[in-house]
Amino acid sequence: MVIKVYLATASGSTAIKKKQQDVVGFLEALKVDYTEFDIATNEENRMWMRENVPGEKKPTNGIPLPPQIFNDQNYCGDYDTFFNAKEDNEVFAFLGLAPPAGSKMKEPSEKEEEVEHKDEEHPVTEDDEEHPVTEDEEEEPVTEEEEEEEPVTEDEEQGEAATES
Numbered sequence: 001m002v003i004k005v006y007l008a009t010a011s012g013s014t015a016i017k018k019k020q021q022d023v024v025g026f027l028e029a030l031k032v033d034y035t036e037f038d039i040a041t042n043e044e045n046r047m048w049m050r051e052n053v054p055g056e057k058k059p060t061n062g063i064p065l066p067p068q069i070f071n072d073q074n075y076c077g078d079y080d081t082f083f084n085a086k087e088d089n090e091v092f093a094f095l096g097l098a099p100p101a102g103s104k105m106k107e108p109s110e111k112e113e114e115v116e117h118k119d120e121e122h123p124v125t126e127d128d129e130e131h132p133v134t135e136d137e138e139e140e141p142v143t144e145e146e147e148e149e150e151p152v153t154e155d156e157e158q159g160e161a162a163t164e165s
Helices: 014-029 043-052 079-087 091-095 108-121 126-130 144-148 154-164
Strands: 003-007 034-038 068-071 074-078
Touching: 003 014, 014 034, 014 079, 034 043, 074 079, 074 091, 079 091
Parallel strands: 003 034
Antiparallel strands: 003 068, 068 074
């Protein structure tokens, strides 16, 4: 499968140029094979890109801006969806590719399974929501002395602080 990145090599917008550089640079860093298609110099590329971006993904004016990313004929997304996938370490899933062996990038199914296993090990109770206990901290039993102590009010605390000064 070939990753296709539709770009405009002659863009007057610095924002578009930066987004294109970000996508291409990240794909190169991940060693993902991709092909660039210039929509500024090739009308066929421009028309193909515009026709193959799904309607719900097109901006209100109907003309999608580069970069647009495809896996062969399948639409992956624009810069914003790419950026979100990058932030969530799900670029390979976004591209429709299997992550390389030993990669820290996860496919969505692995992440969902991980969450399910955590819930099975530590079921959430109503008490957990009020006062969450971390794994490092465990609740200690209350001693008899602590049970007999009367709670201190704010007025008493302020009075003690004033006498100590």
